[in-house]
Amino acid sequence: MNYPDESTYGNKADIISTVEFNHTGELLATGDKGGRVVIFQREQESKNQVHRRGEYNVYSTFQSHEPEFDYLKSLEIEEKINKIRWLPQQNAAYFLLSTNDKTVKLWKVSERDKRPEGYNLKDEEGRLRDPATITTLRVPVLRPMDLMVEATPRRVFANAHTYHINSISVNSDYETYMSADDLRINLWNFEITNQSFNIVDIKPANMEELTEVITAAEFHPHHCNTFVYSSSKGTIRLCDMRASALCDRHTKFFEEPEDPSNRSFFSEIISSISDVKFSHSGRYIMTRDYLTVKVWDLNMENRPIETYQVHDYLRSKLCSLYENDCIFDKFECVWNGSDSVIMTGSYNNFFRMFDRNTKRDVTLEASRENSKPRAILKPRKVCVGGKRRKDEISVDSLDFSKKILHTAWHPSENIIAVAATNNLYIFQDKVN
Amino acid sequence: MFARGLKRKCADHEEDMGGALAGFKAVPSYSLQRQSLLDMSLVKLQLCHMLVEPNLCRSVLIANTVRQIQEEMTQDGTWRMAAPQSTGRAPLDRLVSTEILCRSTREQDGVCPASGMGDGLALGPVSEFSTVTSAQTPGNPQNSVWEMDSPRENRGSFQKSLDQIFETLETRNPGSTDELFSDMDSSYYDLDTVLTGVVSRAEPGPCDGLQGLAPAATPPPSSSCKSDLGELDHVVEILVET
Numbered sequence: 001m002n003y004p005d006e007s008t009y010g011n012k013a014d015i016i017s018t019v020e021f022n023h024t025g026e027l028l029a030t031g032d033k034g035g036r037v038v039i040f041q042r043e044q045e046s047k048n049q050v051h052r053r054g055e056y057n058v059y060s061t062f063q064s065h066e067p068e069f070d071y072l073k074s075l076e077i078e079e080k081i082n083k084i085r086w087l088p089q090q091n092a093a094y095f096l097l098s099t100n101d102k103t104v105k106l107w108k109v110s111e112r113d114k115r116p117e118g119y120n121l122k123d124e125e126g127r128l129r130d131p132a133t134i135t136t137l138r139v140p141v142l143r144p145m146d147l148m149v150e151a152t153p154r155r156v157f158a159n160a161h162t163y164h165i166n167s168i169s170v171n172s173d174y175e176t177y178m179s180a181d182d183l184r185i186n187l188w189n190f191e192i193t194n195q196s197f198n199i200v201d202i203k204p205a206n207m208e209e210l211t212e213v214i215t216a217a218e219f220h221p222h223h224c225n226t227f228v229y230s231s232s233k234g235t236i237r238l239c240d241m242r243a244s245a246l247c248d249r250h251t252k253f254f255e256e257p258e259d260p261s262n263r264s265f266f267s268e269i270i271s272s273i274s275d276v277k278f279s280h281s282g283r284y285i286m287t288r289d290y291l292t293v294k295v296w297d298l299n300m301e302n303r304p305i306e307t308y309q310v311h312d313y314l315r316s317k318l319c320s321l322y323e324n325d326c327i328f329d330k331f332e333c334v335w336n337g338s339d340s341v342i343m344t345g346s347y348n349n350f351f352r353m354f355d356r357n358t359k360r361d362v363t364l365e366a367s368r369e370n371s372k373p374r375a376i377l378k379p380r381k382v383c384v385g386g387k388r389r390k391d392e393i394s395v396d397s398l399d400f401s402k403k404i405l406h407t408a409w410h411p412s413e414n415i416i417a418v419a420a421t422n423n424l425y426i427f428q429d430k431v432n
Numbered sequence: 433m434f435a436r437g438l439k440r441k442c443a444d445h446e447e448d449m450g451g452a453l454a455g456f457k458a459v460p461s462y463s464l465q466r467q468s469l470l471d472m473s474l475v476k477l478q479l480c481h482m483l484v485e486p487n488l489c490r491s492v493l494i495a496n497t498v499r500q501i502q503e504e505m506t507q508d509g510t511w512r513m514a515a516p517q518s519t520g521r522a523p524l525d526r527l528v529s530t531e532i533l534c535r536s537t538r539e540q541d542g543v544c545p546a547s548g549m550g551d552g553l554a555l556g557p558v559s560e561f562s563t564v565t566s567a568q569t570p571g572n573p574q575n576s577v578w579e580m581d582s583p584r585e586n587r588g589s590f591q592k593s594l595d596q597i598f599e600t601l602e603t604r605n606p607g608s609t610d611e612l613f614s615d616m617d618s619s620y621y622d623l624d625t626v627l628t629g630v631v632s633r634a635e636p637g638p639c640d641g642l643q644g645l646a647p648a649a650t651p652p653p654s655s656s657c658k659s660d661l662g663e664l665d666h667v668v669e670i671l672v673e674t
Binding site: 073075076077101163164182183210211212213215232265266268269272319322323325328 | 465466469472476485487488489490492493495496497500501
């Protein structure tokens with residue numbers, strides 16, 4: 001695959017914490033550590049510039065969350081946007097959910113390109129006119145104005161999470177969504193903000209007995225009663241909401257038996273699942289743990305059908321990675337539109353793609369130094385030992401502060417968005 | 433039966449990879465590596481609490497790691513092995529660690545306000561903050577430290593365990609930042625509670641075994657605390673060892 005079109009929209013002051021295309025791929029939203037959401041819109045392809053593929057330009061920017069202080073616990077609540085999820089478009093406006101650690105918000109993003117003029121009771125600046133001065137009546141008319149994109153918060157879903165929200169997922173019924181924190185998952189109706197249903201609760205009666213937390217959750221893309229959630233022990237549970245109100249008993253339990261030859265004190269930590277995603281087809285789920293990406297068939301619970309090594313050369317460095325906390329980094333993973341390719345990030349601004357059919361994989365780098373705009377990305381290679389070839393980089397030279405945790409894939413085309421700290425890279429497939 | 437199939441970390445694995453390595457590295461023993469991992473983990477747990485709520489997933493994973501190490505150390509009897517090596521230690525070192533462990537209780541007794549210790553902790557090896565605090569420690573109060581320690585406090589604090597780390601997320605007394613940190617100290621600086629809390633409190637095993645290690649110079653104030661103090665002392669020796 002060639003990814004020649006590189007557009008970079010840096011240098012944002014803040015670190016990007018989530019990236020998400022909408023259902024058509026026309027819009028791309030990013031959230032950052034400062035609580036801001038930036039939405040990019042794809043240019044319509046013009047007849048004049050046939051060879052210039054639609055590029056993404058900034059469409060709207062708004063402050064979604066502000067820092068808060070929890071007075072009861074004397075703790076700050078970060079404004080960092082943990083996740084953004086789009087709702088399918090049902091009218092001219094766009095809707096998205098954005099969440100920080102505690103509060104989910106529904107935002108409406110709409111365009112305004114006309115403005116009413118000629119009010120009777122107000123003058124052009126909006127000041128009220130003295131009724132005594134009005135002698136004639138006129139009908140206000142809509143006149144064109146410069147396009148303005150407004151974002152307004154339509155719903156605020158607050159006070160339902162004691163622990164930090166790690167996931168939100170819109171249900172296929174488009175009426176409900178779920179939010180998951182470390183120990184609980186709540187089901188919301190978009191119209192109702194003052195209550196939610198608790199559908200999963202793994203908090204033990206005695207917190208001393210806590211050994212496992214929820215790390216990610218997602219609704220099935222087609223079956224509105226089904227969802228999955230992953231845990232810090234490397235397990236995935238599939239639940240059916242029709243079975244009971246509180247889905248504490250799973251319908252299916254996915255876990256791979258441990259490999260005894262690879263056992264170490266870090267085994268559990270590296271098995272902790274940082275992301276879980278249904279395939280577009282709904283037949284598979286993909287999970288990301290520290291060193292691998294796994295694809296599971298929903299019909300087979302005892303082991304994944306595919307396992308891909310993301311950066312196995314880190315296995316011998318786990319002690320150092322534990323020391324500098326990198327071992328707790330939560331990488332996400334994504335499917336392409338046809339579920340044939342999966343992508344995930346790594347360190348040194350590297351990201352990896354795995355073709356499920358050909359079993360080929362590639363390592364690419366998102367960095368301005370190493371690629372000129374519109375140049376084809378060169379595959380990278382990490383040298384694990386012995387002689388290092390000219391273009392290879394050795395494990396010890398990897399920059400662990402440059403991590404690609406968040407990536408997104410256009411729903412139908414080969415366009416990917418890669419967040420590298422505070423830079424966003426968008427790569428497109430070359431047109432032949 | 434202790435399973436020796438556990439993989440060693442870091443340097444050992446690099447040696448296994450064969451080929452010419454960058455020189456010969458002195459490989460620390462497995463137990464030393466394990467010990468340093470334990471110390472590192474405990475420091476990480478202590479540093480979990482800042483102004484922002486700690487990451488629960490990270491805390492749970494670290495706590496589970498501590499549990500694993502402690503279980504393994506209990507199984508292969510390493511708990512009992514630290515004492516002989518520490519005879520040559522300067523009493524000051526032992527004292528320093530004790531200060532850290534007993535900081536909360538001594539603060540309450542008004543003995544030694546360890547100023548800004550919590551803030552000053554850096555993510556470095558355990559020996560680093562041992563050095564920092566040694567300057568503050570007076571002459572030879574080892575005996576007095578044990579005597580000063582309120583047995584009630586010790587027992588009470590032993591009841592708290594990793595639970596505190598998680599419970600503080602829910603029920604936190606509102607108050608100043610100082611209060612915040614001092615509240616945490618009793619769980620984080622009390623190394624013993626962290627370790628013993630991991631194993632069910634009902635288990636007498638490790639405690640019983642450690643009774644014999646209580647230093648002869650410090651008769652425990654009450655028999656009910658004997659095992660606790662002996663354990664604490666032993667844990668101190670482990671800390672100091674690294």
